[in-house]
Amino acid sequence: MTVPVIPIASESSGSNFIPASSTPYLRSPRNAAVTPSSLQWSIANTMSLSSASSTLLRSCARQQLPTARAAVTSCQQRRGVSDAKASFDSPFVNAGERGSTVKIPNFSKYKSNSSPRTNQVFSYFMAGTMGLASAVGAKATVQDFLVNMSASADVLAQAKVEIALGAIPEGKNVIIKWRGKPVFIRHRTQGEIDEAREVKWESLRDPQTDEDRVQRPEWLVMLGVCTHLGCVPIGEAGDYGGWFCPCHGSHYDISGRIRRGPAPLNLEVPQYQFPEDEVLVIG
Amino acid sequence: MAGISNAIYQSLFRKNAVYLTAIFASAFAFELSFDTASNKVWDSWNAGRQWKDIKPRYLVKDEEEDDD
Numbered sequence: 001m002t003v004p005v006i007p008i009a010s011e012s013s014g015s016n017f018i019p020a021s022s023t024p025y026l027r028s029p030r031n032a033a034v035t036p037s038s039l040q041w042s043i044a045n046t047m048s049l050s051s052a053s054s055t056l057l058r059s060c061a062r063q064q065l066p067t068a069r070a071a072v073t074s075c076q077q078r079r080g081v082s083d084a085k086a087s088f089d090s091p092f093v094n095a096g097e098r099g100s101t102v103k104i105p106n107f108s109k110y111k112s113n114s115s116p117r118t119n120q121v122f123s124y125f126m127a128g129t130m131g132l133a134s135a136v137g138a139k140a141t142v143q144d145f146l147v148n149m150s151a152s153a154d155v156l157a158q159a160k161v162e163i164a165l166g167a168i169p170e171g172k173n174v175i176i177k178w179r180g181k182p183v184f185i186r187h188r189t190q191g192e193i194d195e196a197r198e199v200k201w202e203s204l205r206d207p208q209t210d211e212d213r214v215q216r217p218e219w220l221v222m223l224g225v226c227t228h229l230g231c232v233p234i235g236e237a238g239d240y241g242g243w244f245c246p247c248h249g250s251h252y253d254i255s256g257r258i259r260r261g262p263a264p265l266n267l268e269v270p271q272y273q274f275p276e277d278e279v280l281v282i283g
Numbered sequence: 284m285a286g287i288s289n290a291i292y293q294s295l296f297r298k299n300a301v302y303l304t305a306i307f308a309s310a311f312a313f314e315l316s317f318d319t320a321s322n323k324v325w326d327s328w329n330a331g332r333q334w335k336d337i338k339p340r341y342l343v344k345d346e347e348e349d350d351d
Contacts, residue, residue: 114284114285115284115288117292118284118285120288120292121288121292121296122288124292124295124296124302128296128302128305128309131310132306132309132310132313135306135310136310136313136314139310139314
């Protein structure tokens with residue numbers, strides 16, 4: 001009845017013995033971890049499987065255990081001897097002093113001489129400098145992308161139109177092309193200005209004062225695109241003395257505001273300025 | 284030395300808000316000064332070769348042609 005137990009004990013002791021005698025430095029930790037407790041666990045597992053012969057097995061295990069324990073301790077002793085003979089000086093085992101098991105390295109060479117607060121200020125300063133550099137770099141990166149997306153200088157140069165206003169007599173319309181779209185410029189008479197300002201603008205469809213639509217009251221500048229579907233209105237036409245869109249019959253007054261018809265908004269006013277007295281720059 | 288670093292610590296690093304504000308303010312100042320300095324280096328390196336250096340010659344010529 002001892003036959004099924006013997007192979008377990010002999011196998012484990014053999015696997016401990018063979019590497020210990022042949023290659024003491026290449027011993028794997030798995031073999032070194034085979035302890036009597038694990039042997040007991042395997043035996044107990046076997047006992048649960050065959051509960052009928054449990055008493056016999058337990059007695060066999062008690063008989064076999066001392067041999068296995070002796071094998072493990074002998075192997076551990078051998079390892080200790082071979083390590084002591086080696087030239088490698090482990091930092092954790094001090095063989096020279098008896099009773100001392102741990103050797104603490106000397107770190108005083110690396111210790112800072114300045115005060116802790118000085119070291120703290122230095123490390124915070126370095127971290128802050130890093131933050132400074134990354135903030136500047138991030139700003140430059142974002143700015144480069146945004147500048148890349150904006151219009152280049154040649155496009156901007158073409159995007160402006162300069163008009164000499166001295167050639168436009170009072171009471172006349174001029175249509176010029178700006179960025180592919182027509183722009184109406186009207187030199188309004190004083191009567192037209194008064195007419196545009198007398199309108200009760202609060203009740204209009206797109207309420208806007210005439211002062212908001214012009215920089216100089218005698219010069220009305222606006223995009224010649226009907227806000228309904230994009231036709232070009234006809235000047236000096238319509239019921240309100242301004243512009244009339246022939247496509248669907250929108251009437252604009254002398255300030256370019258929608259008065260009747262399907263268009264929802266007033267004629268758009270572009271950005272423009274008067275750099276000199278008689279010069280108009282649109283764009 | 285410890286007194287100076289303690290003063291710096293108490294004034295600048297102790298509060299995180301002050302620390303971050305100081306970082307961004309100094310980033311702004313650094314960028315401004317860095318851009319100015321690099322522009323000056325570039326202008327001195329390319330002195331006499333840029334449009335703003337040779338502009339008076341051509342503008343005078345243009346005006347003479349206009350006069351003609």
